Amino acid sequence: MPQGMDRFDAATATPGSTTAGDGASPQHGPGTRGAVWARLSDAAVAYAAADGPRLALAGVNLVIRRGEWLALVGPNASGKSTLGRVLAGLCPLSRGRIEVPDGPDGRPAYARIVLQQPDAQIVGATPWEDVCFTLEQSGVAAETIAARARQALADVGFLEMAYRPVDHLSGGQKQRLCIAGCLAVDPQAVVFDEATALLDPLAQQRVMAAAAHLAQKGAAVIWVTHRLEELAPAQRVVALADGRVVFDGTPASFFYGGDGGPEHTPCARLGFSPPFAVQVAWHLRARGITVPGAPILPEDLAVLAEGVVAR
Ligand SMILES: Nc1ncnc2c1ncn2[C@@H]1O[C@H](COP(=O)(O)OP(=O)(O)OP(=O)(O)O)[C@@H](O)[C@H]1O
Helix, strand or coil: CCCCCCCCCCCCCCCCCCCCCCCCCCCCCCCCCCCEEEEEEEEEEEEEECCEEEEEEEEEEEEEECCCEEEEECCCCCCHHHHHHHHCCCCCCCEEEEECCECCCCCECCCEEECCCHHHHCCCCCHHHHHHHHHHHCCCCHHHHHHHHHHHHHHCCCHHHCCCCHHHCCHHHHHHHHHHHHHHCCCCEEEEECCCCCCCHHHHHHHHHHHHHHHHCCCEEEEECCCHHHHCCCCEEEEEECCEEEEEECHHHHHHCCCCCHHHCHHHHCCCCCCHHHHHHHHHHHCCCCCCCCCCCHHHHHHHHHHHHHC
16 A cells, blocks of 8 residues: 555544544445545645655645535645545555545545546547446446446447547547546546546536536545636535645635625635636626625526516
8 A cells, every 4th residue: 555545444443533624434335425435634745856855735634525526726736636646546645644435346445537638548449448448447247337338428428429439539528438437437536637628618518517417426526627617516615725725615605705805705815817707796796786696607697687687
């Protein structure tokens, strides 16, 4: 086992014995929405650099739950990808602990990960072959593989392309294929590391819909992004700066909290420009117009405008 990575052991777990989160413990078994998937305690990662160790994560405490959509934001080099890789079991900790439950195969159920460049994650010559291979590698019983592959490809609207050569797929289609692989193995958690950065708006929507499907099925979705309108479906926003958690709350409090106008919100304090709809809402409020709720997307504003016209 890599140094610094602790496999969660339900037999010896003592909830509340660490300083992380709410002291809840990761759950074994199929798990329900809301059950704890992972707990990070004082997690730190130091990379070797020419001028000495570089701290990419510096003492992160976090509890992540099944079915939760957690958006991870922060400036460049703040540690988002490093945290995603830690959650995926791809990056050992230099200090602290990560606890995840065992999967059905008895191995730690780290998150699966969908990257910006999906090519490195695809091994099959066709989508069908690729998803079947993922299932085989995950130890799924041979007699169930075909049915699960078919269902997963159908879930991302990919059944008609099941036998198309992977080389003929677009970047967005490859992303959806990676997600089909995730859906097929029914993971406890999936990290999307800027998975939509290279996609057109339609492909972006499809990938987000597939991620929502995963969350509905009870997986934790960790959504790393620079596109702040993508915070809309999240229940929770975690912001990093210099490897530390500097905000952990709802999208509404990220864009509208701070009690001091638009320049004092957590979003503004991180130096980010909020989505257009948030800016419009703040401008309306500055003119004394009541804007109920916390609109993030243009359609949220449109709903409010409908109410005004109806009156
Ligand atoms: N393999 C590595 N070796 C050395 N340093 C690394 C490595 N990976 C990341 N780093 C450094 O760790 C810090 C955090 O990087 P990370 O990629 O986690 O940040 P990020 O928030 O995802 O950045 P971005 O938004 O630019 O993708 C940066 O200073 C980066 O240079």
